[in-house]
Every structure is written in C-alpha cells, then in structure tokens.
Amino acid sequence: MHLATVRPQFMLSPGRKPLRILVIALCLLAAAIGWRTWQAAHRANLAASPALMQPTAADLVTRFQQRLAANPDDEIAYAQLGLALLQQVRESGDASLYARAGQAFKESLQRDPQQIDALVGQGVLALALHDFGGALQWAEQAQKVNPWRAETVGILVDGNVELGRYAAAVAAAQQMVNLRPGLESYSRVSYLRELHGDVDGAIEAMQSAVDAAVPGTESRLWTQVQLGHLYFNRGDLETAQAVYLAALAQRPDYIHAQAGLARIQAARGEY
Secondary structure (H helix, E strand, O other), X not given: OOOOOOOOOOOOOOOOOHHHHHHHHHHHHXXXXXXXXXXXXXXXXOOOOHHHHOOOHHHHHHHHHHHHHXXXXXXXXXXXXXXXXXXXXXXXXXXXXXXXXXXXXXXXXXXXXXXXHHHHHHHHHHHHOOOHHHHHHHHHHHHHHOOOOHHHHXXXXXXXXXXXXXXXXXXXXXXXXXXXXXXXXXXXXXHHHHHHOOHHHHHHHHHHHHXXXXXXXXXXXXXXXXXXHHHHHHOOHHHHHHHHHHHHHHOOOOHHHHHHHHHHHHHOOOO
C-alpha cells in the first residue's frame, strides 16, 4: 500500500484535531507488542486452548507480574508489564496506570538501557501524556537500537502529526507500511488519508487494517468500530450499522460498537 493519495503537504479540515491519530498509538502499539509476546509464550498450547488467543490487558499484567515475582531482575518482563498497563488504561479508562507503566519502563531500562520494548513503551507513554517532542526522542533512541522496528516508526508518525510536521508523518507512515504491512500501519494510513480529506482511501486502508488483524482480539474489534465511524462520517449509516453489528456479533458487550449504534439511532432520530 502506498500513500500516493496523501501529498507531503496537506491542510487539515477546519476544526479537525490532529490529536485523533494519537488513538492509534494508545490502542494498538501496546496491544500488538503484548500480543506477540503472549503468543510466543503459549505457542505450544494454542491449538489445545483457543481461549489463549484472546488475552486481555489484565491477563497480560498478571502474567508479567508473575514473571517478575519469580525473577525481579527480568528487564523484558518489566517492559512487557509497562506495555500491558498502557493497554489496560485504554480498556479501563484508569489513567492512574500511566504512572505504574512509566515505573515499569524505568525499571527495565535501569537493568538494560537498550531494552527495545521499554524504549518503545516510553515513547508511547510520552504520546499519551502529550509530550510529543519527548516521544520523538524516545523513538530516535529506539531506532539506534533497532532501526527496523515498525512500532518505533509508528511513534514517529504520531508525534510528527501532533507537532504539525505532516511531510515527516507521511514519510514515516510509508516506511512503517514497508517494514510491516498490517493493522498498526494500515490504521495510520487511514487516518492520514482522512486528514487529507480522502475518505474513500481512508475506508480502504481501515478495511485492510481489519483484514490484517487477528480474529477475536480486542484490537480487531476496535479497528472494526473505526471503520464503522468512517462510514458514518461519510453518511453511509446502513453500512456503518452493519460494521458495528459485526463487531457486536463477536462481543455483544463491546461498548465502542454499542456507542456507534447509539450514534446511528441519534442521527436517524430514533430516541
């Protein structure tokens, strides 16, 4: 996928807030890294226990706390705990967990200053706290350790958008797609296209993100809801409703999809 429809210099629509792209980092980066770690740890058991393929943030927090109880100097577990806590903030809305996540990353970096997940986590945390310059600095440190880490490039996308450096954001997004085409990169392409006013292109990219996501995971459900929002904003309420219902078919209590349906009912005057 190429960003040909997003020119390096583009203007935001009146009233549009670049901060919306920040949701990408908070909703996907920590979840993606934590999921890969969980999957690797349980690879031998996945076939026998399909439920293991749907870990919640609380599952991950518990897992890494147990690892640290067994080995208090496990810098990898500290980093993964921090990432799981960031994901738990999004799932629970408990912003007090940011401090715990930051402490976990510090503990990891004290033991290994080049621990890549902790560096990436600090970048995501800085984005969450709206320290966009700091986020870019953390991303640059992480790139020195591993220049091929797609999540690091994702932080560059988000930070540059928030600072109004749109040419740099577009270039970083294309680099991220080239490194790892998937949920995280396609979602960013979608938001950049939407910011540019290319709603059809944004829908195409978000559908690609949904298709690339792991079935049954919360990240896939969240991405489906974002796709529904794009259809809603285009005025296609019927398709938006179908997308929200598809998410609810997988998880009937998924609040973001429920909220999407409520928006449709309000738009139709169905009170």
